[in-house]
Amino acid sequence: MQEWDPESLINVELNKSEENFAIVVLNRRILLPVDVTKSLWQQASLRCLVDGGANRWHTFLQQNCSEGELKWPDFLTGDFDSLQEETMTYFQENSSSDVTKIVNTPDQNETDFTKSLRVLKSSLERLNVKNIIVLQEFSGRLDQIMGNINTLYKCGDILDNHRLFLLSSCSMxxxxxxxxxxxxxxxxxxxxxxxxxxxxxxxxxxxxxxxxxxxxxxxxxxxxxxxxxxxxxxxxxxxxxxxxxxxxxxxxxxxxxx
Incomplete structure (x- = not known):
């Protein structure tokens, strides 16, 4: 019997998580409440921005956070076709190489989201992180939505015994x-x-x-x-x-x- 307790992973009432998890930000507007987003980011054991998701996170920081309020991402990955030059410069200039690892994944046979799981694999295993929360929205392009669901299916082939959750503003x-x-x-x-x-x-x-x-x-x-x-x-x-x-x-x- 596989047991699932999503509230213990994301307790939005107490704004507290009781589970060890990583957080991945995809290229969609961040529509979760600001306090919930900040809490999940700060409590995560590992933080990753995926391509255009870095633009979204940069905007979130500018609109909702004071300088240095939140921890820096551990990884910035993707083929960077959606990454704005301003965003890349921001993360390059404001974080040392041992804080944010910038990993170019040019392979076009998989989505940037799928490739990010391969990049994170060794760190997830080293930190014994089994849960991965992905900030995304089920809106916009249908092909991208289905691509994210496809990554749910592919996760088992990439990571052993990990749990991948797609979290949006109104669903999990x-x-x-x-x-x-x-x-x-x-x-x-x-x-x-x-x-x-x-x-x-x-x-x-x-x-x-x-x-x-x-x-x-x-x-x-x-x-x-x-x-x-x-x-x-x-x-x-x-x-x-x-x-x-x-x-x-x-x-x-x-x-x-x-």
Whole structure:
């Protein structure tokens, strides 16, 4: 049984994380509350800006932080086709080489996000960091959104026993591997009837659940057939059994109206 407790990783009410994690910033607007973003950044054991994500982080610092308030990124990676010259100069001039490692990853066969996991691998293992929180948004270009989901699937081939979470202003998303899973749902989300979903991206999945408003009983999920979208909760612990990889996504508190 794989156990998941997202609130222990990101406790937005207490603004406190109890788990060891890395944070990765992709090239999307940072729409999380400023205090939550700062808290996650400061508490992370490892910090990485991915290509244009460095532009987004530079803007965030300019708009919300005093000089030297937040820790410096450990890595800046990508093929740098989206990185503004002003941003590169800022990080080159304001951080020594032993603080921020700038790693060019020109390979065009993978996204910059996927390549960043390869760059981080040795540091994640050295620091014994198993959780990776990725700041991104499910908006804008569909191909980039699907590319990020594809990286969820590829993570298992790159990193051993790591957990990759896509965090946006209104949701948290990760991949459930074949087997049994137990997900601890914050009481507030149950009380608010917040949404959740099981998305069979790729192959079909046979899924059984307990704790959902509309449970599944050895149902076959697959695009072109049944998809468990716009579901909700009947219990604070949801159990999922799946025979294939499936994407779990859940509305996350009230950062943004949906």
């Amino acid at each position: 998303t990760w991949l459930l591997k074949p087997g049994q899973h137990s997900i601890q749902i914050p009481k507030e989300l149950c009380d608010q009837n917040r949404w959740c979903s099981l998305l069979p991206i790729g192959d079909k999945s046979v899924v059984t659940s307990d704790g959902l408003k509309w449970n599944l009983h050895n149902d076959i999920l697959g695009f072109g057939g049944m998809v468990s979208s716009s579901n909700s909760y009947s219990k604070e612990i949801v159990t999922i059994t799946t025979d294939n990889h499936i994407v779990w996504s859940m509305g996350w508190f009230s950062f943004e109206d949906d």
